[in-house]
Amino acid sequence: xxxxxxxxxxxxxxxxxxxxxxxxxxxxxxxxxxxxxxxxxxxxxxxxxxxxxxxxxxxxxxxxxxxxxxxxxxxxxxxxxxxxxxxxxxxxxxxxxxxxxxxxxxxxxxxxxxxxxxxxxxxxxxxxxxxxxxxxxxxxxxxxxxxxxx
Amino acid sequence: xxxxxxxxxxxxxxxxxxxxxxxxxxxxxxxxxxxxxxxxxxxxxxxxxxxxxxxxxxxxxxxxxxxxxxxxxxxxxxxxxxxxxxxxxxxxxxxxxxxxxxxxxxxxxxxxxxxxxxxxxxxxxxxxxxxxxxxxxxxxxxxxxxxxxxxxxxxxxxxxxxxxxxxxxxxxxxxxxxxxxxxxxxxxxxxxxxxxxxxxxxxxxxxxxxxxxxxxxxxxxxxxxxxxxxxxxxxxxxxxxxxxxxxxxxxxxxxxxxxxxxxxxxxxxxxxxxxxxxxxxxxxxxxxxxxxxxxxxxxxxxxxxxxxxxxxxxxxxxxxxxxxxxxxxxxxxxxxxxxxxxxxxxxx
Numbered sequence: 167x168x169x170x171x172x173x174x175x176x177x178x179x180x181x182x183x184x185x186x187x188x189x190x191x192x193x194x195x196x197x198x199x200x201x202x203x204x205x206x207x208x209x210x211x212x213x214x215x216x217x218x219x220x221x222x223x224x225x226x227x228x229x230x231x232x233x234x235x236x237x238x239x240x241x242x243x244x245x246x247x248x249x250x251x252x253x254x255x256x257x258x259x260x261x262x263x264x265x266x267x268x269x270x271x272x273x274x275x276x277x278x279x280x281x282x283x284x285x286x287x288x289x290x291x292x293x294x295x296x297x298x299x300x301x302x303x304x305x306x307x308x309x310x311x312x313x314x315x316x
Numbered sequence: 317x318x319x320x321x322x323x324x325x326x327x328x329x330x331x332x333x334x335x336x337x338x339x340x341x342x343x344x345x346x347x348x349x350x351x352x353x354x355x356x357x358x359x360x361x362x363x364x365x366x367x368x369x370x371x372x373x374x375x376x377x378x379x380x381x382x383x384x385x386x387x388x389x390x391x392x393x394x395x396x397x398x399x400x401x402x403x404x405x406x407x408x409x410x411x412x413x414x415x416x417x418x419x420x421x422x423x424x425x426x427x428x429x430x431x432x433x434x435x436x437x438x439x440x441x442x443x444x445x446x447x448x449x450x451x452x453x454x455x456x457x458x459x460x461x462x463x464x465x466x467x468x469x470x471x472x473x474x475x476x477x478x479x480x481x482x483x484x485x486x487x488x489x490x491x492x493x494x495x496x497x498x499x500x501x502x503x504x505x506x507x508x509x510x511x512x513x514x515x516x517x518x519x520x521x522x523x524x525x526x527x528x529x530x531x532x533x534x535x536x537x538x539x540x541x542x543x544x545x546x547x548x549x550x551x552x553x554x555x556x557x558x559x560x561x562x563x564x565x566x567x568x569x570x571x572x573x574x575x576x577x578x579x580x581x582x583x584x585x586x587x588x589x590x591x592x593x594x595x596x597x598x599x600x601x602x603x604x605x606x607x608x609x610x611x612x613x614x615x616x617x618x619x620x621x622x623x624x625x626x627x628x629x630x631x632x633x634x635x636x637x638x639x640x641x642x643x644x645x646x647x648x649x650x651x652x653x654x655x656x657x658x659x660x661x662x663x664x
Contacts, residue, residue, distance in 0.1 A: 210467055231415045231492065233467040234446060242453055279414050280492075281448050281539045281624065302624045303595070305452030 229260040235280035248315030390511040397649035400661035406546040410495040435478035451595040541633040542622040579605035597623020
């Protein structure tokens with residue numbers, strides 16, 4: 167697992183940053199962050215290393231680009247107050263599912279490619295369920311998060 | 317927390333009644349509750365149908381009919397601020413797309429040949445991490461202790477640089493990104509303007525799409541696009557940090573009891589919204605203190621306009637870049653001090 171930070175311009179300008187400048191992957195050797203981050207990161211690493219056929223069928227390991235994206239997406243979600251770390255589940259085609267089953271709700275977010283997510287919610291008491299494709303606007307997750315957060 | 321099961325269970329039959337609401341979201345009501353995977357498999361199937369319909373509506377990323385319209389020579393919008401001698405040192409147009417999973421080491425050579433007449437020199441660099449702009453949730457970042465991790469384990473394909481003979485023009489390719497850079501190498505290099513760089517980028521992106529198609533490597537499905545302007549701004553020979561002379565919002569700080577700061581790093585993000593006020597992207601402004609080759613203090617002001625294209629097509633990506641270009645040009649004019657505009661020969 168390597169930390170990464172970079173940009174699309176080429177750093178050839180007549181310019182050297184002062185005070186150390188921007189950290190690059192090669193500068194960082196140790197992981198530091200909240201506990202949930204290291205647990206989530208380790209889980210993603212484990213899922214990437216799954217053997218082909220891990221599910222007893224033709225299941226693929228989680229694709230690294232999907233793990234990259236899911237980890238960042240999870241970071242955004244975990245900034246919402248009171249939200250706990252979800253179950254992080256592999257999907258047979260190499261995707262990832264984030265699942266919460268708490269406070270009377272089932273919430274599942276399937277990530278099948280970077281920036282492609284699908285949300286399923288189910289309220290146990292009412293039996294009402296909902297499914298929708300989630301684009302770059304994540305507003306709709308605010309209500310959902312408030313239902314499952316502490 | 318439930319056990320982390322594998323989501324592969326027998327498929328159950330469910331009675332689902334899909335309805336579409338005013339926002340186009342599909343809602344379903346299930347007759348009975350079950351946490352079993354069969355439900356999920358059924359729902360996933362429906363979700364895939366829904367996605368296929370969306371993809372069909374949005375185009376498959378290879379539709380060239382739209383891009384034909386863009387081949388007409390672009391003209392610069394007259395209302396945009398214009399500088400005859402901008403402090404630009406680099407401009408990059410970047411298209412990020414779903415990773416081309418079938419692209420391998422053996423494809424780098426033929427890809428290089430495709431661009432070779434214009435881009436002779438080759439370099440290899442580590443791949444850039446993907447970047448995604450999302451909206452509507454409380455945002456964080458590295459500043460709040462969050463960290464980016466690259467999960468690309470084991471052998472990772474590099475980022476290919478193809479450089480022209482002057483060094484001014486650069487193409488970058490990696491399995492999920494394609495970038496065209498213009499760089500100021502010599503003092504007298506003149507910035508060729510966005511419209512010209514955009515025209516080249518469009519042609520090159522089409523070349524890349526043809527290459528991927530001919531080799532049956534997959535199609536280009538853009539998911540983010542980005543335009544970057546990097547300005548390196550000196551302080552007229554002064555010894556101190558020039559930020560308070562360069563950035564409008566910082567011009568009064570030297571009047572405080574603190575005096576002139578040793579150095580200043582500033583980062584700010586601004587939403588780009590459409591006509592009805594919905595966010596569609598961001599302008600990110602980053603000012604970093606530094607030294608030029610002569611050891612004089614300079615400020616590097618990087619302005620990035622980034623967001624998802626309205627549809628996964630090259631045409632939509634270029635349309636977003638046009639919007640982002642206007643916002644970035646205005647951001648430069650409005651964030652920098654008017655006093656500096658005289659040096660940069662602002663026309664309007």
